[in-house]
Amino acid sequence: MSASRTEDLHGAAAPARAPFSLGELVRRRPESITFALLVAICVIVAIANPAFLQPSTLIDIGRASVVMGLFALGVFVILAAGGIDVSFTAIAAFAMYSMTVLVQSYLPGLPIVVIILMATLGGALLGIINGLLVHHLKVPSLIVTIGTQYLFRGFLLSFIGTVWIMSLPPQMGAFGRMPLVQFESANGALITLPFYFLVLPVAAFVTWWILNRTLMGRAIFAVGGNADIASRLGYSLRTVHVFLFGYAGALAGLAGIIHVCANRQANPFDLVGTEISVIAAVVLGGARITGGTGTVLGTLLGVLLIVVLNSVLVLVGIPSTWQRLVVGSFILLAAAFFVTRQRKK
Amino acid sequence: MAAQAHSAKQSASLLELRNIQKWFGGVHALRGIDLTLQPGEAYHLLGENGCGKSTVIKIMSGAHAPTSGEIVLDGETFSSLTPIQSLAAGIETVYQDLSLLPNLTVAENVALSEQLVNAGGRLALLFDRKRLKETAERALAAAGLPTDRAFLNTIVSDLPLASRQLVAIARAIATRAKLVIMDEPTTSLTRREVDNLIRVVERLRSENVAVLFVTHKLDECYRIGGYAVVFRDGQCVAQGPIETYSKKELAELMTGRSIDAQRYRTGKPSDAELLKVDRLVAEGVREMSFSLKKGEILGITGLADSGRNELAMALAGVAPATGGVVTLDGKTVSMRSPAEAIARGIGYVPEDRLAEGLFLDKSIFENEIALIVSRLANSLGVVDREEGRKIAARLSEEMRLNTKDLNLPVGALSGGNQQRVLIGRWLSIAPKLLVLHGPTVGVDVGSKDTIYRVIQALAEAGMGLVIVSDDLPELLQNADRILVMNNGRVVAEMDAGRATEDELYKAMLTTATESAQ
Numbered sequence A: 001m002s003a004s005r006t007e008d009l010h011g012a013a014a015p016a017r018a019p020f021s022l023g024e025l026v027r028r029r030p031e032s033i034t035f036a037l038l039v040a041i042c043v044i045v046a047i048a049n050p051a052f053l054q055p056s057t058l059i060d061i062g063r064a065s066v067v068m069g070l071f072a073l074g075v076f077v078i079l080a081a082g083g084i085d086v087s088f089t090a091i092a093a094f095a096m097y098s099m100t101v102l103v104q105s106y107l108p109g110l111p112i113v114v115i116i117l118m119a120t121l122g123g124a125l126l127g128i129i130n131g132l133l134v135h136h137l138k139v140p141s142l143i144v145t146i147g148t149q150y151l152f153r154g155f156l157l158s159f160i161g162t163v164w165i166m167s168l169p170p171q172m173g174a175f176g177r178m179p180l181v182q183f184e185s186a187n188g189a190l191i192t193l194p195f196y197f198l199v200l201p202v203a204a205f206v207t208w209w210i211l212n213r214t215l216m217g218r219a220i221f222a223v224g225g226n227a228d229i230a231s232r233l234g235y236s237l238r239t240v241h242v243f244l245f246g247y248a249g250a251l252a253g254l255a256g257i258i259h260v261c262a263n264r265q266a267n268p269f270d271l272v273g274t275e276i277s278v279i280a281a282v283v284l285g286g287a288r289i290t291g292g293t294g295t296v297l298g299t300l301l302g303v304l305l306i307v308v309l310n311s312v313l314v315l316v317g318i319p320s321t322w323q324r325l326v327v328g329s330f331i332l333l334a335a336a337f338f339v340t341r342q343r344k345k
Numbered sequence B: 001m002a003a004q005a006h007s008a009k010q011s012a013s014l015l016e017l018r019n020i021q022k023w024f025g026g027v028h029a030l031r032g033i034d035l036t037l038q039p040g041e042a043y044h045l046l047g048e049n050g051c052g053k054s055t056v057i058k059i060m061s062g063a064h065a066p067t068s069g070e071i072v073l074d075g076e077t078f079s080s081l082t083p084i085q086s087l088a089a090g091i092e093t094v095y096q097d098l099s100l101l102p103n104l105t106v107a108e109n110v111a112l113s114e115q116l117v118n119a120g121g122r123l124a125l126l127f128d129r130k131r132l133k134e135t136a137e138r139a140l141a142a143a144g145l146p147t148d149r150a151f152l153n154t155i156v157s158d159l160p161l162a163s164r165q166l167v168a169i170a171r172a173i174a175t176r177a178k179l180v181i182m183d184e185p186t187t188s189l190t191r192r193e194v195d196n197l198i199r200v201v202e203r204l205r206s207e208n209v210a211v212l213f214v215t216h217k218l219d220e221c222y223r224i225g226g227y228a229v230v231f232r233d234g235q236c237v238a239q240g241p242i243e244t245y246s247k248k249e250l251a252e253l254m255t256g257r258s259i260d261a262q263r264y265r266t267g268k269p270s271d272a273e274l275l276k277v278d279r280l281v282a283e284g285v286r287e288m289s290f291s292l293k294k295g296e297i298l299g300i301t302g303l304a305d306s307g308r309n310e311l312a313m314a315l316a317g318v319a320p321a322t323g324g325v326v327t328l329d330g331k332t333v334s335m336r337s338p339a340e341a342i343a344r345g346i347g348y349v350p351e352d353r354l355a356e357g358l359f360l361d362k363s364i365f366e367n368e369i370a371l372i373v374s375r376l377a378n379s380l381g382v383v384d385r386e387e388g389r390k391i392a393a394r395l396s397e398e399m400r401l402n403t404k405d406l407n408l409p410v411g412a413l414s415g416g417n418q419q420r421v422l423i424g425r426w427l428s429i430a431p432k433l434l435v436l437h438g439p440t441v442g443v444d445v446g447s448k449d450t451i452y453r454v455i456q457a458l459a460e461a462g463m464g465l466v467i468v469s470d471d472l473p474e475l476l477q478n479a480d481r482i483l484v485m486n487n488g489r490v491v492a493e494m495d496a497g498r499a500t501e502d503e504l505y506k507a508m509l510t511t512a513t514e515s516a517q
Helices: A002-007 A009-013 A022-028 A031-048 A055-080 A088-105 A112-137 A141-160 A170-177 A195-213 A215-225 A227-232 A237-263 A275-284 A296-312 A320-344 B002-008 B053-061 B083-088 B106-118 B129-142 B161-174 B191-206 B218-224 B247-255 B308-315 B338-343 B353-357 B364-368 B385-398 B415-427 B445-460 B472-478 B501-509 B512-516
Strands: A179-184 A190-194 B015-024 B027-037 B042-046 B068-073 B076-078 B091-094 B179-183 B210-214 B227-232 B235-241 B273-282 B285-293 B297-302 B323-328 B331-333 B346-349 B433-437 B464-468 B481-486 B489-495
Touching (some): A031 A320, A055 A296, A088 A237, A112 A237, A190 A195, A195 A296, B083 B091, B247 B445, B285 B464, B297 B445, B364 B385, B364 B415, B385 B415, B445 B472, B464 B472
Parallel strands (some): B042 B227
Antiparallel strands (some): B323 B331, B481 B489
16 A cells, blocks of 8 residues: 555545545535534434424524524634634624614614615624724734724714614514514414525525635635735735625624514614624534634534524423533534544544 | 757847846845846756845745846846736746645645736636636646546645645646746655656746756756756856756855765764664554664665654654654663653754744744753753853854854744754753754755764764655765665665665665565
């Protein structure tokens, strides 16, 4: 075997042609672990409590995934370029609360489409501020976004308001209730998969398309692989940074407005504080925290995993306070698994 | 034949540098360089570290602007180039660090640049996946690499270093280069891989692409042929067909002094045994046994995957052995960590001195005393800097460092001087056994000479030395005995005074099963 290895440069050049093995699959597609975990949990829960398989539970999970999923897509795109963002929840809170106040107090007739677009654009603008700061200050994005998280949130609470808005403008509430699928369950209750659920698969597709079909997508991964080399090869770091944080900001703004519509109330203190679980979902989906890797599918699986854990533990009689223990152990397990796989190489 | 081609194309030179001067602050790095490159010709830019080779390359690739002088490119005269002008004119540089993106696939690394350049650097465009694949296949084939789907989709960080080198070259030729500059392309390659690289260069030349090498390996320059361009102190001191110069002449031109390329080894080992390795097992090393006398220099070589690197790291405790018995000076020792190896009197000069050996942003002084800080400290833990400074000064002098300023960061030194600092550090604790792993990788001729003299002096003083290297002349010139490894075992043992490079090379390719028969 060694003889053939030393004799044949081509053989040495393509170790990837090894026969199929589980280890190789996990190394190349770490999200397969996430998928396996997810399936395992679902099977166990379904056996322990068949109520899990009721449409209402599944629809709850789908509904609960939307906001976190949008956040996670943004975090993933930034992670792919080797950065990190912790300001997205503040951007979302800023966009949702300002828009609600704006519509309620000044523009009550604004159509919902315009409201959503404005929140998304507003989020993009705040994200672009992040991008410009990261690029021009040459400070790690973690530090920059910790700073802007405080800034955005402080600005919101000091200048826009701290009042909990309990009754939304009607068009926003209507959007939150608009059904995509609706049917009656066995016990006669009306079960609704809301229309806004569609936003997540659409956003996921757009993100996948940008990352895999455009030069910008390749540039994002190139910067995540090695920013210095990428810039030497002619990729404009400034363009990449601005786009990346702008895009994540837009997703955050969108997530914010959907959060408001879905909950039918606007709490300016909401959302901030959930950053870590979103980042955890992305990492559980196989993206390396050091950047340059990961997939949209993995990110969605990571989100599903966290959402399922959050919602099903109760079904099998595990106290909800245990969620954190379980999520924490999963993150450590998955991380240890990915790392040992990478070292094997 | 090379000369013919040269004269035939005299009229249409590819690139011409006229009286290029370059100052960096107060340093006169280039003192009037005149250089003409013809299409389809090979050039070897030779010279010691710091002679201005890399500055010239950077002027050609547009990374630096010359202080004065002219650059003539395709008949047009420039006072300086931008990277885009240089690339657009077909000048491609394969840097020593390869500049590959580790997380992208081979195909993307090779062919994405073309699309980026065609897009004018704008990113809001789709990329053409069909074109990407076609360009990658064409370029990989030209570089002698596989073009199947599995290889195209391999992530670059999964490739062995040698293939990465070829992938970097494939990228350079994917954009239809006219001049490919290669900065020390063969440093990390084994002989077989070098053969492949040479074939690639021949193919490029046959397609009228000029190739400019920057290298320290004269043997390869002779094999490739073409023109030698020798730099010394920012001046071009010789230019001409390489076969008209002997190795000795080139070395003298580079250093400006006469270098003796004969055998350095003159001393004899003592009779007392220093090291006995009995059936050592480590990852890639299978039951290896050998011994070493006090004052003996043992060379160990083999192909990159022969286990030679792992053996060196096992002896130094960097990647500890998993089995076998090591006896040093009559005592059984184990090296489970570098600290333990040091405590037993085993020093290790790693192959990758930048990553493993030196604190680049720290001063020469701090690097030299790194191993003896605890000895220099008093009972309160305060380090006696005066004493340390004296020791560092003595070591620097013994190692003939080219600077007296011990506060200079090591990162500012040339490769040869960095290596001297690293070896000097070991002298501070006078180990019984010193394992040198590729001691002159990326080191120029003058520094090599100094390092070899120091190695001999150490053996003379009774230290045992193990040199693990793929530089065969180095082993033949310095060692008493040479062990050749293959597949984790010793397949041949030779007397360095009598062996030849060919014999060693043949032994390197012998597999363990063949040698057992």
